[in-house]
Amino acid sequence: MATILIVDDTPENLAVLSGVLSPQHRVRAVNSGRRALQVANSQPPPDLILLDVMMPEMDGYSVLAELHANPATADIPVIFVTALESSDDEERGLTLGAVDYITKPIRPAIVVARVRTQLELKAARDLLQDRNRGLEAEVARRMAENLRIQDVSIHALARLAEVRDPETGNHLRRTQAYVLTLAQQLSTHPRFAAFLTPPNIEVLVKSAPLHDIGKVGIPDSILLKPGKLTADEWEIMKTHCRLGYLAIEQAEHDADRPVAFLAMAKEITHHHHERWDGSGYPDGLAGDAIPISARLMALADVFDALIAQRSYKKPFPVEDALRIIRDGQGSHFDPDVVDAFFARVDEFLRIAAAYVDPESAPASTLTH
Structure with missing residues (x-):
C-alpha cells in the first residue's frame, strides 16, 4: 500500500x-x-x-x-x-x-x-x-576494471624493458613518482598550467613507465655491456627512442579509438632525451618545441640515473647529482623545470629512499 x-x-x-x-x-x-x-x-x-x-x-x-x-x-x-x-x-x-x-x-x-x-x-x-x-554502478565497475587492466598492461609493457635491462630495479617507480612531483609543482605555473591539468597529470604519470620501452629492440651486446659504449654502439643505443615511439604508434593504429595515455607515452618515449639547448636526440628539438611531458621525464630520468648504481658506474653522491642538475639548467633542462625540482628536492630524496635499489647506496645516505 x-x-x-x-x-x-x-x-x-x-x-x-x-x-x-x-x-x-x-x-x-x-x-x-x-x-x-x-x-x-x-x-x-x-x-x-x-x-x-x-x-x-x-x-x-x-x-x-x-x-x-x-x-x-x-x-x-x-x-x-x-x-x-x-x-x-x-x-x-x-x-x-x-x-x-x-x-x-x-x-x-x-x-x-x-x-x-x-x-x-x-x-x-x-x-x-x-x-x-544499477546501470551506473555497473558502468563504474567496468570502467574501474578497465582502468586496472590498463594500468597492469602498461606496467607489463614497461617491465619488458626492465627484464632486458635488470639493473634498472625500481627505476620505473622512482621516475613515475618524480614526474608526478614535478607536475604537481608546475601545475600552477603560467607556462605549464594549461597543460598540467589534473586529467593530463593522471595520463602523464600513467604513461611515464613506458619511456624506455624501446630498449627491447636494442641488442643484448649493447644493452647489457658493462663498459663504455663505442661511438657506433652509442648510435644504436640512441635508437631506443625511435623504436619505442614506433611501437606505441603502431598500438595507436591498432586501437579502434584514440587512447590518451598512448599519445602522451609516445611523446615521452620519443623525446625524453632531447635537451633544452637542442643538443639532444633523436630530433634535436630545443626549448618549447620539446613536449612538456618529455621535459619533465628528462629531468626525472637523469636524476635517477645519477643517483642509481649501474654495472658501468657507482651512484653519484647526492650533492654531486644536485650540482649536475643545477648546471644543466638552461642547457640540458627547461629552467623552470629545474626550479620546480629544487622546490621539491626533499620529496625527490624521500622517493629515492623509499624505492632504493638493494645494490645502490643505503636510504640513509639519500639526504643533503
Whole structure:
C-alpha cells in the first residue's frame, strides 16, 4: 500500500479525503504546512502528497517550494487540492511543480483516479531510477576494471624493458613518482598550467613507465655491456627512442579509438632525451618545441640515473647529482623545470629512499 499525506487546515476536508483514500492506501493527515514538511522528511516518506493551497501561516505554494528545495523530498509528487478554480491558479500550481490540480468540492471518483495515476507514474519513475542506478554502478565497475587492466598492461609493457635491462630495479617507480612531483609543482605555473591539468597529470604519470620501452629492440651486446659504449654502439643505443615511439604508434593504429595515455607515452618515449639547448636526440628539438611531458621525464630520468648504481658506474653522491642538475639548467633542462625540482628536492630524496635499489647506496645516505 502507498502512503499518502493529506494537508489541509480544515478538519472536514481531511476527514473526507481520508475516507475516500484510506480503503486502498495508508493515509496520514496534518493540518498545517509546517507539520506537512516534518512528516515529508520522516521515514518512510510519503509516496504522494495532497496539498491544500489556502492555509494560514504557510500556504501550499510555500510548502511546495520548500519540498522542492530539499533533496530528500524534492521527488515526492504533489497534487494541489483547492477551492481556487481559475485557470491562472491552476497554471501557477503546475508551473511551480505540482503534478496535478483538483478543485473543491472534491468528487471521490476523480480523486481516486488521479491519485492512482500519479502513484503509477511514481512507481514507474522509481523503477527507472533504480535501473539507472544499477546501470551506473555497473558502468563504474567496468570502467574501474578497465582502468586496472590498463594500468597492469602498461606496467607489463614497461617491465619488458626492465627484464632486458635488470639493473634498472625500481627505476620505473622512482621516475613515475618524480614526474608526478614535478607536475604537481608546475601545475600552477603560467607556462605549464594549461597543460598540467589534473586529467593530463593522471595520463602523464600513467604513461611515464613506458619511456624506455624501446630498449627491447636494442641488442643484448649493447644493452647489457658493462663498459663504455663505442661511438657506433652509442648510435644504436640512441635508437631506443625511435623504436619505442614506433611501437606505441603502431598500438595507436591498432586501437579502434584514440587512447590518451598512448599519445602522451609516445611523446615521452620519443623525446625524453632531447635537451633544452637542442643538443639532444633523436630530433634535436630545443626549448618549447620539446613536449612538456618529455621535459619533465628528462629531468626525472637523469636524476635517477645519477643517483642509481649501474654495472658501468657507482651512484653519484647526492650533492654531486644536485650540482649536475643545477648546471644543466638552461642547457640540458627547461629552467623552470629545474626550479620546480629544487622546490621539491626533499620529496625527490624521500622517493629515492623509499624505492632504493638493494645494490645502490643505503636510504640513509639519500639526504643533503
